[in-house]
Amino acid sequence: MGKKSLKDIKDVNEIKELGWDELIPGAALFSFTEPVEDVVEVPMDERPYAPTNSHEWQVGDWRVEKPVYNRDLCIDCQFCWVFCPDMSILSRDKKMIGVIYEHCKGCGICVEVCPTNPKSLLMFPEHLDNNEALKMWPKKEEKEK
Amino acid sequence: MAKKYELNELEVWDGNMAAAQALRQADVDVLAAYPITPSTPIVQNYSKFLADGYVDGDFIMVESEHSAMSGCVAASAAGVRAATATSSQGFALMVEVLYQASGMRLPIVLTVVNRALAAPLNVNGDHSDMYLGRDSGWIQLCSYNPQEAYDLTLMAFKIGEDLNVRLPVMVHQDGFICSHTAQNVYPLQDEEAAKFIGEFKPVNTMLDVANPVTHGVQTEEDWHFEHKARQHNDLMNSFSTIKKVFDEFKDLTGREYDFVYKYKMDDADVAIFALGTTVESARIAADQMREQGIKAGVISLRVFRPFPFNEVAEALKDVKAVATLDRSAPGGTFGALYNEVSAALLAHGKNPVMLNYIYGLGGRDTTIDMLKEVYKELDECAKAGEAKYPLQQFLGLRGPKLAFY
Amino acid sequence: MVKKIKNLKEFSLSNDRFEGANLMCPGCSHNIIVREVLNATNDPVIVATATGCLEVCTAVYPKTSWDVSWIHIGFENAAVAAATVSAAYEVMKRKGKLPPATQKMVDEGREPKIVAFAGDGGTYDIGFQSLSGAFERGHNFMYVCLDNEVYANTGGQRSSSTPIGASTTTSPAGKVSYGEKMMKKSMVEIMADHGAPYVAQVSPSKWKDLVKKVQKGFEVNGPVYINAQSACTTEWKHAPEDTIEVSDLGVDSCVWPLYEIINERDEHGIIYNTKLNITYRPKNKIPVEEYLAAQPRFRHLFKPENRHIIDLWQKAVDTKWEYLQKREEAGV
Numbered sequence: 052m053g054k055k056s057l058k059d060i061k062d063v064n065e066i067k068e069l070g071w072d073e074l075i076p077g078a079a080l081f082s083f084t085e086p087v088e089d090v091v092e093v094p095m096d097e098r099p100y101a102p103t104n105s106h107e108w109q110v111g112d113w114r115v116e117k118p119v120y121n122r123d124l125c126i127d128c129q130f131c132w133v134f135c136p137d138m139s140i141l142s143r144d145k146k147m148i149g150v151i152y153e154h155c156k157g158c159g160i161c162v163e164v165c166p167t168n169p170k171s172l173l174m175f176p177e178h179l180d181n182n183e184a185l186k187m188w189p190k191k192e193e194k195e196k
Numbered sequence: 197m198a199k200k201y202e203l204n205e206l207e208v209w210d211g212n213m214a215a216a217q218a219l220r221q222a223d224v225d226v227l228a229a230y231p232i233t234p235s236t237p238i239v240q241n242y243s244k245f246l247a248d249g250y251v252d253g254d255f256i257m258v259e260s261e262h263s264a265m266s267g268c269v270a271a272s273a274a275g276v277r278a279a280t281a282t283s284s285q286g287f288a289l290m291v292e293v294l295y296q297a298s299g300m301r302l303p304i305v306l307t308v309v310n311r312a313l314a315a316p317l318n319v320n321g322d323h324s325d326m327y328l329g330r331d332s333g334w335i336q337l338c339s340y341n342p343q344e345a346y347d348l349t350l351m352a353f354k355i356g357e358d359l360n361v362r363l364p365v366m367v368h369q370d371g372f373i374c375s376h377t378a379q380n381v382y383p384l385q386d387e388e389a390a391k392f393i394g395e396f397k398p399v400n401t402m403l404d405v406a407n408p409v410t411h412g413v414q415t416e417e418d419w420h421f422e423h424k425a426r427q428h429n430d431l432m433n434s435f436s437t438i439k440k441v442f443d444e445f446k447d448l449t450g451r452e453y454d455f456v457y458k459y460k461m462d463d464a465d466v467a468i469f470a471l472g473t474t475v476e477s478a479r480i481a482a483d484q485m486r487e488q489g490i491k492a493g494v495i496s497l498r499v500f501r502p503f504p505f506n507e508v509a510e511a512l513k514d515v516k517a518v519a520t521l522d523r524s525a526p527g528g529t530f531g532a533l534y535n536e537v538s539a540a541l542l543a544h545g546k547n548p549v550m551l552n553y554i555y556g557l558g559g560r561d562t563t564i565d566m567l568k569e570v571y572k573e574l575d576e577c578a579k580a581g582e583a584k585y586p587l588q589q590f591l592g593l594r595g596p597k598l599a600f601y
Numbered sequence: 602m603v604k605k606i607k608n609l610k611e612f613s614l615s616n617d618r619f620e621g622a623n624l625m626c627p628g629c630s631h632n633i634i635v636r637e638v639l640n641a642t643n644d645p646v647i648v649a650t651a652t653g654c655l656e657v658c659t660a661v662y663p664k665t666s667w668d669v670s671w672i673h674i675g676f677e678n679a680a681v682a683a684a685t686v687s688a689a690y691e692v693m694k695r696k697g698k699l700p701p702a703t704q705k706m707v708d709e710g711r712e713p714k715i716v717a718f719a720g721d722g723g724t725y726d727i728g729f730q731s732l733s734g735a736f737e738r739g740h741n742f743m744y745v746c747l748d749n750e751v752y753a754n755t756g757g758q759r760s761s762s763t764p765i766g767a768s769t770t771t772s773p774a775g776k777v778s779y780g781e782k783m784m785k786k787s788m789v790e791i792m793a794d795h796g797a798p799y800v801a802q803v804s805p806s807k808w809k810d811l812v813k814k815v816q817k818g819f820e821v822n823g824p825v826y827i828n829a830q831s832a833c834t835t836e837w838k839h840a841p842e843d844t845i846e847v848s849d850l851g852v853d854s855c856v857w858p859l860y861e862i863i864n865e866r867d868e869h870g871i872i873y874n875t876k877l878n879i880t881y882r883p884k885n886k887i888p889v890e891e892y893l894a895a896q897p898r899f900r901h902l903f904k905p906e907n908r909h910i911i912d913l914w915q916k917a918v919d920t921k922w923e924y925l926q927k928r929e930e931a932g933v
Contacts, residue, residue, distance in 0.1 A: 076362055091643045095616060102663075110623075113627065128609065136630070154621025158842060266682055404700035404703060405700070406703075414662065
């Protein structure tokens with residue numbers, strides 16, 4: 052039905068040029084380029100994402116501030132993972148690894164729910180280098196008595 | 197496994213039974229429906245088939261027509277054969293979802309028993325509901341009697357499900373005059389019908405867990421136009437599949453269908469262009485006019501959408517005066533048939549006298565004598581070479597003559 | 602098949618089937634709820650979504666944020682969509698015509714779970730008829746209402762879920778108005794009264810409670826209704842980072858009590874016992890005022906002339922909380 056199929060396109064930018072005759076009837080969209088029999092067994096970064104999967108796109112430019120992650124302080128409680136609205140906390144084998152900046156919108160929930168003292172995640176200006184941010188990390192807060 | 201339903205070579209069915217039998221033979225996987233006069237017996241008959249073991253699929257009696265069509269959309273997107281039936285207000289309630297069905301390219305079959313739209317409330321046949329669906333992107337097939345309602349319902353599945361089409365199909369029949377009038381029907385046996393329609397071919401099924409698919413997306417100004425264009429293109433091109441299915445059906449049954457229905461049009465000077473059961477009355481009127489020496493013919497559409505623009509013009513190319521009969525309140529302009537037939541003729545350089553009659557609203561009887569009057573008026577116009585009557589007239593209306601232009 | 606989730610670390614092993622770079626607002630609860638629901642099971646999931654924030658932000662051509670099959674039809678028909686997908690699945694299973702990968706899952710005891718997501722507009726209001734019909738018919742599916750108490754997608758108009766005193770764009774607070782005049786509709790009880798085998802209210806901030814309820818829901822046969830609190834940073838007007846805190850305030854003040862209603866049915870579907878369980882009891886039940894104060898949609902209630910609405914709120918919440926406790930004690 053059409054010269055090339057949306058399914059055949061690998062490059063996200065190529066999609067934008069498609070004419071009416073190249074569209075999949077009914078505007079169906081596909082998650083993957085090939086069958087994935089048991090998707091829960093495949094970690095996100097190993098899936099054969101179609102260019103029509105939002106995973107391949109990014110919303111990082113929505114942010115004015117970004118969460119920076121400090122591994123040294125983290126206790127891997129996974130609060131940040133469970134409450135992240137944007138699947139942007141990368142966690143493997145019960146360990147927090149880092150933030151997926153392509154998908155993080157900078158809401159700051161991960162920082163709010165982080166229970167360590169000082170926090171293992173803090174918001175910093177978007178333009179600041181993460182290593183610089185780590186150098187600026189605050190010290191432990193004394194609890195008010 | 198459903199039991200085989202033993203059918204006689206000749207059955208006496210009304211249009212509703214004919215449609216219900218075709219739905220049964222199509223082995224519909226999900227039939228979601230809501231009762232409404234005059235299409236109710238379709239779902240009643242179907243549920244009796246189910247109760248007697250003749251149906252394998254699911255029959256869901258939903259709480260509204262909106263849900264009936266929504267259920268068909270979801271089932272079809274899930275990758276199964278889905279169908280329903282409705283009329284009038286129920287059709288109107290479905291309208292939102294009719295556009296979803298065609299836009300998502302789901303080959304649902306909807307048997308429509310044509311009925312007037314309120315207000316004032318009316319349960320009888322006219323074409324208000326059929327006309328309401330004409331921009332919805334569905335294929336619309338028209339039947340005039342129970343045999344045709346049966347035949348076209350079987351063919352609707354084969355047409356809509358063809359991979360080059362993948363569009364929903366409505367099969368229209370007139371309320372009561374067709375739906376409740378028992379007539380002779382020559383059915384196919386179950387296995388013949390099943391073989392003719394073929395197995396349902398799922399496309400992008402939601403039930404395939406290995407290939408997740410997203411149905412019913414949002415497209416804004418950067419995409420919507422292309423998608424609607426694609427849909428229109430495929431609807432326009434569905435003629436070739438419709439023709440192919442008509443031909444295959446003729447090979448199987450000997451019963452012949454074409455985009456345009458013609459009766460004694462070869463030498464006709466004057467023609468009535470009507471839809472639905474009126475075609476059968478007009479045939480009798482035409483025969484009687486011919487006895488009086490007036491070369492009268494009848495023309496109709498088998499395929500209302502897509503509109504067979506060229507075939508209509510071709511069929512009317514030598515006619516001197518045409519009356520288009522629109523059985524729907526035109527709402528401030530000419531009837532749809534008048535506008536579309538006029539456009540087809542004009543584009544082909546033909547300029548017969550064109551009259552528009554609004555008739556039969558809310559089931560008002562249209563007699564042979566009335567149709568003969570139309571032919572007489574057409575004959576006068578044909579002989580004069582110009583319109584001798586107002587371009588739009590109301591036919592069979594009480595009170596002072598209502599006419600415009 | 603019930604997924605074993607003992608604790609949050611174990612839960613974090615889940616591989617999400619809902620994708621990033623969707624267009625939901627930063628800090629949106631909807632996403633958190635969807636994640637928790639989908640991650641509550643390893644069985645295949647098929648989703649139907651009503652028109653609303655979730656729909657317009659996760660399937661805008663040419664992008665989908667779903668790694669499960671997904672359908673949107675309209676605003677008012679998510680329930681019938683999910684119910685009919687469920688029916689289509691049952692028919693294909695019976696006929697032995699499921700796609701091979703799906704059949705394999707079924708053979709492993711991992712039947713697809715069919716879930717509808719809809720906002721409160723699509724649930725309490727325009728989708729109520731379809732929802733009621735689908736529950737009456739008893740289809741096997743789960744309906745999750747993402748309840749942010751407002752038509753957020755269209756710019757914050759009141760719905761029948763909007764609580765009294767909330768200022769929305771169609772119930773604005775003004776010189777002579779304290780905002781929304783009606784109390785919130787009791788959707789959980791209404792759905793339980795449909796005879797559904799399992800109905801529950803959840804909050805995304807209490808993830809374990811939510812996951813447990815969703816798992817229970819997936820195990821019962823018949824329609825399941827989950828009413829999920831969905832704090833809305835845009836329309837409740839709290840900061841995005843405060844989503845979880847505001848949710849907790851709702852739960853700890855008992856504005857959003859966490860409970861479940863189980864209609865126990867015999868093999869004929871006859872309900873022989875209804876029980877209500879409160880699944881979370883705040884250690885210190887905080888005043889409703891704290892919950893209201895955290896959300897600028899209620900800011901005007903703190904003016905002297907509107908204080909009586911805060912008092913009314915407290916009374917309404919206390920009365921409901923007492924009612925729930927009485928029902929729980931009585932086992933009805």
